[in-house]
Amino acid sequence: MPKVLVSDPVDQAGIDILSQVAQVDVRTSLPLEELVKVVPDYDALMIRSGTKVTAEVIEAGRNLKIIGRAGVGVDNVDVPAATRRGIVVVNSPEGNTIAAAEHALAMMLSLSRYIPSADQSVKSGEWNRKAFTGVEVYKKTLGVVGLGKIGSHVATVARAMGMRLLAFDPYISSERAEELGCRLVDLDLLLQEADYITLHIPKTPDTTHLINAEALAKMKPTARIVNCARGGIIDEAALATALEQGVIAGAALDVYEQEPLAETGLRSLGKAAVLTPHLGASTAEAQVNVAIDVAEQIRDVLLGLPARSAVNIPGLRPDILERLRPYLQLAETLGNFVGQLAGGRIEQLHIRLQGDLAEIDTKPIVIAALKGLLSHALQERVNYVNASLEAKERGIHVIETRDSEIKDYTGSLYLSAKGSLGTHSVTGVLLGGTEIRITDMDNFPINVPPTKYMLFTLHRDMPGIIGKIGSLLGSFNVNIASMQVGRKIVRGDAVMVLSIDDPLPEGILAEITKVPGIREAYTVAL
Numbered sequence: 001m002p003k004v005l006v007s008d009p010v011d012q013a014g015i016d017i018l019s020q021v022a023q024v025d026v027r028t029s030l031p032l033e034e035l036v037k038v039v040p041d042y043d044a045l046m047i048r049s050g051t052k053v054t055a056e057v058i059e060a061g062r063n064l065k066i067i068g069r070a071g072v073g074v075d076n077v078d079v080p081a082a083t084r085r086g087i088v089v090v091n092s093p094e095g096n097t098i099a100a101a102e103h104a105l106a107m108m109l110s111l112s113r114y115i116p117s118a119d120q121s122v123k124s125g126e127w128n129r130k131a132f133t134g135v136e137v138y139k140k141t142l143g144v145v146g147l148g149k150i151g152s153h154v155a156t157v158a159r160a161m162g163m164r165l166l167a168f169d170p171y172i173s174s175e176r177a178e179e180l181g182c183r184l185v186d187l188d189l190l191l192q193e194a195d196y197i198t199l200h201i202p203k204t205p206d207t208t209h210l211i212n213a214e215a216l217a218k219m220k221p222t223a224r225i226v227n228c229a230r231g232g233i234i235d236e237a238a239l240a241t242a243l244e245q246g247v248i249a250g251a252a253l254d255v256y257e258q259e260p261l262a263e264t265g266l267r268s269l270g271k272a273a274v275l276t277p278h279l280g281a282s283t284a285e286a287q288v289n290v291a292i293d294v295a296e297q298i299r300d301v302l303l304g305l306p307a308r309s310a311v312n313i314p315g316l317r318p319d320i321l322e323r324l325r326p327y328l329q330l331a332e333t334l335g336n337f338v339g340q341l342a343g344g345r346i347e348q349l350h351i352r353l354q355g356d357l358a359e360i361d362t363k364p365i366v367i368a369a370l371k372g373l374l375s376h377a378l379q380e381r382v383n384y385v386n387a388s389l390e391a392k393e394r395g396i397h398v399i400e401t402r403d404s405e406i407k408d409y410t411g412s413l414y415l416s417a418k419g420s421l422g423t424h425s426v427t428g429v430l431l432g433g434t435e436i437r438i439t440d441m442d443n444f445p446i447n448v449p450p451t452k453y454m455l456f457t458l459h460r461d462m463p464g465i466i467g468k469i470g471s472l473l474g475s476f477n478v479n480i481a482s483m484q485v486g487r488k489i490v491r492g493d494a495v496m497v498l499s500i501d502d503p504l505p506e507g508i509l510a511e512i513t514k515v516p517g518i519r520e521a522y523t524v525a526l
């Protein structure tokens with residue numbers, strides 16, 4: 001039975017799902033060195049934001065197949081290191097959207113009405129109504145930075161509260177922004193005009209310290225900012241100074257540059273700051289959603305099925321995977337095939353989608369072809385997660401083309417690889433939508449199903465040659481299952497394809513190439 005380590009608190013609903021297929025150990029708050037020690041035993045790791053899955057943890061997790069983040073942000077996982085090792089990283093992109101959006105709205109209202117400070121004051125025995133006169137959000141301008149899932153929900157609710165909306169998101173169309181009642185503007189204008197600013201963007205090199213001293217200086221002295229996205233998007237030191245000096249009026253933070261929050265100036269800002277300990281996703285509903293979402297994906301991957309929200313398999317969503325499965329199988333088989341014909345040290349792979357196939361997305365096809373191409377050398381180490389990266393690291397230049405005019409079959413896939421044995425090509429089709437046929441090899445027309453062991457020769461089309469090869473294989477006790485020849489002109493160059501029942505014994509290829517008329521001989525084992 002596979003083993004799953006749950007190293008942060010997650011809802012029992014997720015653990016129940018995992019327990020159907022795996023032994024589940026819940027061990028939270030493990031120090032890094034302890035995690036590194038225990039992780040080699042596990043096939044899957046389920047985390048929230050507490051566990052830092054560093055390159056060291058990934059290196060130690062030699063049996064890991066999947067890391068599941070019960071939440072959105074995967075910035076606590078070294079995703080490139082996981083990708084390199086072929087480990088799928090999944091998250092729950094939507095499970096806590098509403099929770100995070102509602103938290104941001106609650107923070108905005110808390111800041112406006114000083115609710116946390118007023119609460120503390122009453123609890124300490126005071127009755128001070130004057131100190132907590134707030135401001136309304138109605139008819140104020142809210143600047144939404146990042147109009148994705150959370151930002152969109154915040155915008156929808158804020159609009160219903162009568163706020164005017166500006167948005168900054170370079171990856172969103174103005175039509176989408178308009179649908180949400182937002183005016184898409186550049187960041188500078190948003191900073192200058194907004195009464196409230198709420199951040200809903202990922203932390204990337206582009207967004208780190210996006211809100212720095214310079215940005216804060218552009219804001220109104222009455223402006224308030226909310227960060228329920230990621231620590232480090234706001235420069236905390238600059239923010240503390242800006243609040244102390246009255247550059248802006250308030251800030252509500254749920255996330256910090258360092259978590260748990262270190263001793264910083266932020267703690268002593270009084271009612272101008274509202275601070276929560278990364279609670280954006282902490283609702284009963286969101287925790288059930290993300291736990292189920294991620295546990296189901298871990299279960300599926302452990303059962304050999306695709307994950308629906310893998311962050312490191314570009315273009316291979318499960319619906320796409322399901323629809324393209326026969327084509328991916330075709331691409332993988334042809335990649336494996338042509339990789340062996342071209343020999344080791346592949347320099348270039350050309351993938352051409354032909355006829356009706358030219359209509360489909362090339363990205364998954366390329367990944368599958370690369371997986372096949374590298375599978376002979378890397379065996380099970382290569383998978384859909386790391387195939388592109390492995391190819392890149394080996395310096396394999398990938399060329400993708402489409403040609404809808406080539407209609408030899410309704411749709412076909414052409415692969416040509418350049419390697420230590422020269423440049424070789426193969427074309428394949430799907431008969432009846434599922435059955436693979438190789439229809440061309442090195443530009444010779446053939447029609448053979450791929451089989452486990454195959455032998456190919458390039459030879460002169462002349463009488464007796466087939467008989468000689470047959471006798472030679474017989475003398476080595478190799479049984480021929482099927483045989484086909486292809487040629488372009490009579491008595492010209494030809495190709496012979498043999499399916500054989502066993503791997504070719506050592507030395508036989510050299511004997512075959514000695515047969516008069518044979519120019520080259522290759523074997524392929526699929």
Ligand SMILES: NC(=O)C1=CN([C@@H]2O[C@H](COP(=O)(O)OP(=O)(O)OC[C@H]3O[C@@H](n4cnc5c(N)ncnc54)[C@H](O)[C@@H]3O)[C@@H](O)[C@H]2O)C=CC1
Binds near residue numbers: 093100149254278281
């Ligand atoms: N505090 C908490 O507990 C939680 C925090 N989050 C965080 O909230 C953030 C947003 O999450 P979602 O809305 O689900 O993500 P999303 O992917 O749906 O939306 C992010 C948006 O940011 C935009 N964006 C990316 N780079 C940008 C840039 N440089 N400038 C402006 N816009 C940019 C994207 O185009 C996208 O529309 C993430 O950082 C996530 O980790 C999410 C859930 C809970």
Ligand SMILES: O=C(O)CCC(=O)C(=O)O
Binds near residue numbers: 048070072073096281
């Ligand atoms: O697991 C949590 O509570 C944090 C959620 C979060 O920050 C996210 O989903 O990105």
